[in-house]
Amino acid sequence: MSAKRGRRKVAGAIFAAALAAGSWISRPALAQQQGIGQESKEPAKDYDQRALEIYEFKKAAQSGPDRGREIFYYKCWFCHNEFTKDIPKLEGLYQRPALINGQSVNDDTVKNQIRNGSANMAAYRYTLSESDLNDLVSFVRDHCCWDSDSPPPNPRYRAR
Amino acid sequence: MTMSFRHDRKAALLIAILTFALVALFVAHPVQAQDGSRLLGGPKGVVKSANGDLLEGMMVQLIAHQSAIRTTVYSDANGCYEFPKLAAGTYTLRIAQPREFQPYVKEPVEISGPTQLDDIMLERVTNSDLLPPYREIVAQMTGSEWLLSLSGTGEEKRLLTVNCNWCHSYQQIFRNHYDEASWSKIVYRMIHGAGSPLININTRGRFSAEDEARLVHWLATVRGPDSKDPNFVTLPRPQGHQTRVVITEYELPRLELATHDVSGDSKGNIWYSTHRSSYIGRLDPRTGVVKEFHVPPVGAGTLPGTHWIHVDKNDIVWGSENWAHNIWRLDPNTQEFTVIPWKVKDQVNSPMGGNYALDPDGFIWKARDKKVSKVAAMTGDPVTSYILKKFAGTYGSAMSSDGRYFGGGAWPRDGVVVVDSKTAEVFEPDTSHNSGPARGEFDPQDNYWSGGRGGVLIKFDMAEKRIHEYSLPTPYASLYTAMADKNGEIWGGEMHGGRYFRFNPKTELWTEYLLPEPYGIDRESWIDNSTDPVTVWYVDHDGWIVRIQPLE
Helix, strand or coil: CHHHHHHHHHHHHHHHHHHHHCCCCCCCCHHHHCCCCCCECCCCCCCCCHHHHHHCCCCCCCCCHHHHHHHHHHHCCCCCCCCCCCCCCCCCHHHCCCCCCCCCCCHHHHHHHHHHCCCCCCCCCCCCCHHHHHHHHHHHHHCCCCCCCCCCECCCCCCC | CHHHHHHHHHHHHHHHHHHHHHHHHHHHHHHHHCCHHHHCEEEEEEEEECCCCECCCCEEEEEECCCCCEEEEECCCCCEEEEECCCCEEEEEEEECCCCECCCEEEEEEECCCCECCCEEECECECCCCECCCHHHHCCCCHHHHHHHCCCCHHHHHHHHCCCCCCCCCHHHHCCCCCHHHHHHHHHHHHHECCCCCCCECCCCCCCHHHHHHHHHHHHHHCCCCCCCCCECCCCCCCHHHHCEEEEEEECCECCCCEEEEEECCCCCEEEEECCCCEEEEEECCCCEEEEEECCCCCCCCCCCCCCEEECCCCCEEEEECCCCEEEEEECCCCEEEEEECCCCCCCCCCCCCCCEECCCCCEEEEECCEEEEECCCCCCEEEEEECCCCCEECCCEECCCCCEEEEEEECCCEEEEEECCCCEEECCECCCCCCEEEEEECCCCCEEEEECCCEEEEEECCCCEEEEEECCCCCCECCCCEECCCCCEEEEEECCCEEEEEECCCCEEEEEECCCCCCCEEEEEEECCCCCCEEEEEECCCEEEEEEECC
């Protein structure tokens, strides 16, 4: 929680400082790039809007394997889960001698598999960023996989 | 003496009248305390734009640091807002969904009684009526606004809204970019996978192969590798009576629960079901504390998860396991579960039609396999059945309060099933194409109301024995349920619209309450009729419980 609170404070401080200065840093306005022809100022991020956390896969963590678990649940689990048949299981992937395509198992080959997909798997190259992939493989490598019997804790919950 | 006596009698009469009036005042007081004014008296202030305009319909939110409970109120035409009385303590003050304005976050804010808060001044992001697709703004867009803003024909968008509307938000689709081959693989799994787990794959999809290909092509066009996020057309902010509401949100202990239904007990607690995990929970709204209960383990190779949850008149909690095909019964006092294997033909991990209804005598009602059945709750054995001539079954199940009528939205076709158990009459009226009636409830006049996935509110009028349909005011929104309160008003979540509706059948007028979070996967609701106005509860699929308290 302290990390989240600190993050919000940083965002708030940046926003307040910008307001106090009375002007925003001049930058190419996205609206102009999009053809609206109006000046616009990129908003600061308020992660208390749950929708932003959801949109950026940051409900559990800003980065690292906990964020990777969240990406895994939305992008991988619906095929690579403990119940489906005829779809490769990913537990212990990094202990195996090779991927199905014959390549050795390491972060680069796993990320390439995710980027490019296969005959049966979608290619995520246009939808997952490099930081998304890094967080995702950190989960697959060291913490895989999802446990439907024990979903992760909600960092926001603090009523006791 | 006589005169004096008369005067005394007059005085006594006067005292009696005054006493009666005073008593009447005090007796009236609890009733008055039940109206919307009880939801005022807390922190207050004004919302303005940076150039001094008073802003209506802004969602002002306080988040309690101790409990994480979020309370949201709405500014009126004068920019004024007022919270209910809140526990003294430290809070975060913010504007929920600022959209065309820069985020506003102020913390810590100390609250003690009716604190007058500093004016909230908001800086615009843009002066355009279209919102630029900055990440912060894109994340705030409802599914309806995505569909208003993306290119495509009405037919293409309709393919999506009538087929992809119950399991997840539309942002979960539109935030992605894939090539057409990848969209095809993803859509195939979604269309052919059974239920929301998508574990069992059916050769026959939810719609035709031609429509599946058209949907894939459209997605690859608007959300392909090179597609740009659109400038966003937005829906209007609330005005007037739409601002007269307080919305409270409660956090749950875990993420990714795929929360589904809520039901209230006699002690004021709210129970929730989780669609794809082993836990259910009980929220104490006074503290925000949740107690989790682990449903007994399911068989190997079977996904855990509870669909329907219902608290009966004795505070016994009932639930259905839609993937493991059990009914369970929980006694909260002993914390003991009783698991009742449900005799269905479906394979595990596929839906068993897990929405049921309890009648006043404790029997469970369901509609499956071309009949409506009344079954013994502890065994699943049928007691009485009513044969259906047209429909295979229903998605939802509801009983009238006196136990006479059963109702449900037909599945998988468009229609409604109503059974009169007193006369054994069975009604199976059609509804309009792609209206998709699902779950619902009977109103005090025994009319059956159902939420339609096609964005239609459906009524089976018991007196007229005919269907009436009412289209939602927000485009591209879907309904899942329709709940009737004690006054006959109808309530339901506008999925993908980011709004919750209230419909008055007498005036046929809608009230829409804007929700603090935009995606609005608000399936089944529960209405607390003990308050006046009523209090409405639902649990969002993304994992928080919401309380809606209208002021009028």
